[in-house]
Amino acid sequence: MINFHTPVMCSQVLNYLITKKKGIYLDCTLGGGGHSEEIIKEIYPDGLLIGLDQDIEALEFAREKLKDYQDKVIIVKSNFTDLKILLQDLGYKQVTGVLFDLGLSSYQVDNKPRGFSFLEDNFLDMRMDLSKQFDARYIVNTYSEKELWEIFSKYGEERFSRSIARLIVKERKNKQIETTKHLAKLVTDVYARYKKNRWHIHPATRVFQALRIEVNDELNTLKRALKEAVKMLEPQGRICIISYHSLEDRIAKHTFKEMANKDNLKLNAYGVRILSKKPIYPSENEIRENRRARSAKMRVAEKIFPEEVSEK
Ligand SMILES: C[S@@+](CC[C@H](N)C(=O)[O-])C[C@H]1O[C@@H](n2cnc3c(N)ncnc32)[C@H](O)[C@@H]1O
DSSP, X not given: OOOOOOOSSHHHHHHHHOSOTTOEEEESOOTTSHHHHHHHHHHTTTSEEEEEESOHHHHHHHHHHTGGXXXXXXXXXXXXXXXXXXXXXXXXXXXXXXEEEOSOOHHHHHSGGGOOOSSSOOBSOOOSSTTOOOOHHHHHHHSOHHHHHHHHHHHHOOTTHHHHHHHHHHHHHHSOOOBHHHHHHHHHHHHHHTTOOSOSSOTTHXXXXXXXXXXXXXXXXXXXXXXXXXXXXXEEEEEEEEESSHHHHHHHHHHHHHHHSHHHHHHHSOEEEESOSSOBOOOHHHHHHOGGXXXXXXXXXXXXXXXXXXXX
């Protein structure tokens, strides 16, 4: 079996997420099923695991990986923004814990035809959900210069966003930008113009991150999904979010803060208590063994109701 993805911060996830064995746990980013496998091993046969992903290749892989526990595992293709409808359709009103392990799996990054990486030359795709039409090639070749620099600066925090957008628009008048290497070269040319030839990270990293977020509408989806997930948690149920860049982490932090606020509690009749005052990081050992873990941060919160605020 190929190594689809190595799950990050497994022991911390299990410690925070699992509050009882006889619970229902929702893995919103099933990927290769790494976290899910650890969760189901912990709760089987008392509990139930529901795993979802929008990527059919991930679902196929995870289904195989979790087959020994299949009587207590439900795997569904879905975007996590639809988690409430999904749970209701499955007949569950509440869950005990929800996990989000954001971003891409190693398989998605390394699997060449998906076009997420500039290290190989591939078609500019970047869709996590292969049934969707909207891909990175469409954005790069049709968005206006202003739209391009806006997404590069907003989603990539790219300091040369205007120059990169200008060069893209100029280039595509002569030749459509179809491949990852073509786009990466344009970005590198802009950096070279500013005499930025020595990089800490590859110059195309931020532009590729921005395109990926735009293609998959990642940040808007996340904001909605976190609130829906808290809504579906049972009392004292936990939500864990692992993020890999500051934009995702900011959404997790602000959404938790907003939901922990007393006014929110009065308004919605439920909210959260934040269990991770500071983000939780992987150990140095884990970072040494798994490079992907180096940018991971986890935040955890617990569902509460107004009466609990005065009690604790
Ligand atoms: C970092 S990987 C998860 C890896 C997984 N925890 C494991 O241990 O194998 C993130 C996964 O989330 C999926 N994903 C990202 N955004 C999603 C969304 N809005 N809805 C459903 N799945 C999503 C991706 O397709 C990818 O497979």
